[in-house]
Amino acid sequence: MCEVQLMLNSIKKVNDFINIIKEYDGDFYIISGSYLLDAASVMDLFSLNLNEPILLAFQIPEQRYEILERLEPFLFSPS
Structure with missing residues (x-):
């Protein structure tokens, strides 16, 4: 399972x-506390506080690096 924080x-x-x-x-999936939300659902995403980083989880090993590269603009990095 790959997990990354997004903004x-x-x-x-x-x-x-x-x-x-x-x-x-x-x-x-978006992991929010004890909830597992569908990351492709606009309604699920807008139910979150999007001013805070969110945790994305996925398991697609053969395309993991491609996905991470495409998601790079959304990755959260604390300053």
């Missing part, structure tokens, strides 16, 4: 993110 703090970022992950065969 999706605008409507454009949310839409761009969803468009990317929908291109892959596999499940993407």
Whole structure:
């Protein structure tokens, strides 16, 4: 399982993110506390506080590095 923190703090970022992950065969989840949300669901994403980093989890080993490269603009890095 690959887990990364993302920052999706605008409507454009949310839409761009969803468009990317929908291109892959596999499940993407947002982990929020004890909840597991569908990362491709606009409604699920907008139920979160998007001013805070969110945790994305997915398990697509053969495309892991390609996915991470495409998600790079959304990766959260504490300053």
